[in-house]
Amino acid sequence: xxxxxxxxxxxxxxxxxxxxxxxxxxxxxxxxxxxxxxxxxxxxxxxxxxxxxxxxxxxxxxxxxxxxxxxxxxxxxxxxxxxxxxxxxxxxxxxxxxxxxxxxxxxxxxxxxxxxxxxxxxxxxxxxxxxxxxxxxxxxxxxxxxxxxxxxxxxxxxxxxxxxxxxxxxxxxxxxxxxxxxxxxxxxxxxxxxxxxxxxxxxxxxxxxxx
Numbered sequence: 441x442x443x444x445x446x447x448x449x450x451x452x453x454x455x456x457x458x459x460x461x462x463x464x465x466x467x468x469x470x471x472x473x474x475x476x477x478x479x480x481x482x483x484x485x486x487x488x489x490x491x492x493x494x495x496x497x498x499x500x501x502x503x504x505x506x507x508x509x510x511x512x513x514x515x516x517x518x519x520x521x522x523x524x525x526x527x528x529x530x531x532x533x534x535x536x537x538x539x540x541x542x543x544x545x546x547x548x549x550x551x552x553x554x555x556x557x558x559x560x561x562x563x564x565x566x567x568x569x570x571x572x573x574x575x576x577x578x579x580x581x582x583x584x585x586x587x588x589x590x591x592x593x594x595x596x597x598x599x600x601x602x603x604x605x606x607x608x609x610x611x612x613x614x615x616x617x618x619x620x621x622x623x624x625x626x627x628x629x630x631x632x633x634x635x636x637x638x639x640x641x642x643x644x645x646x647x648x649x650x651x
Contacts, residue, residue, distance in 0.1 A: 452567035455632035456495040477610030478602040490556035491625040498560035515562040539602040582626030589618030
């Protein structure tokens with residue numbers, strides 16, 4: 441029988457909400473201070489959907505989600521799907537096609553929003569019975585997302601030409617936005633859930649020794 445922690449659900453939801461608020465504050469402080477180009481504007485939109493709207497929606501809807509559909513394999517399936525979609529949609533040719541076709545861009549945004557929402561739902565539901573699995577999924581997702589941001593920052597030339605425009609500075613800003621938001625989102629939530637798991641271990645009654 442799997443034990444559920446009575447502290448897991450509220451603490452994990454607060455971790456998701458806190459991560460979303462951290463990203464929102466960082467964006468509100470940073471974006472007015474920089475010259476946002478087409479790529480960095482698109483990145484800001486993706487981050488708003490995946491790292492602000494998705495965890496907030498998951499935190500609000502998670503208690504109503506049927507727990508029987510959630511499992512550790514489901515968590516890892518959506519974690520892998522999120523990373524694959526994130527990297528696939530940022531392939532330069534795909535980005536160029538999406539920039540030229542509003543319909544494709546909406547498909548890109550909708551698919552990223554949907555998989556991010558499912559990922560956060562799975563994280564929150566798994567936090568009660570497989571907390572360390574949820575923590576690892578958050579940290580691994582954050583690391584691979586940061587890797588994409590680092591690629592945009594350190595690429596020696598422009599990888600994207602959106603709306604006929606290409607700018608290395610805009611590309612670097614997009615990478616900086618990602619490499620700032622992803623730790624604030626995934627790593628903040630992961631650290632909070634890890635602290636929760638350690639706290640649960642400390643609260644677990646120790647068996648009395650015989651004698």
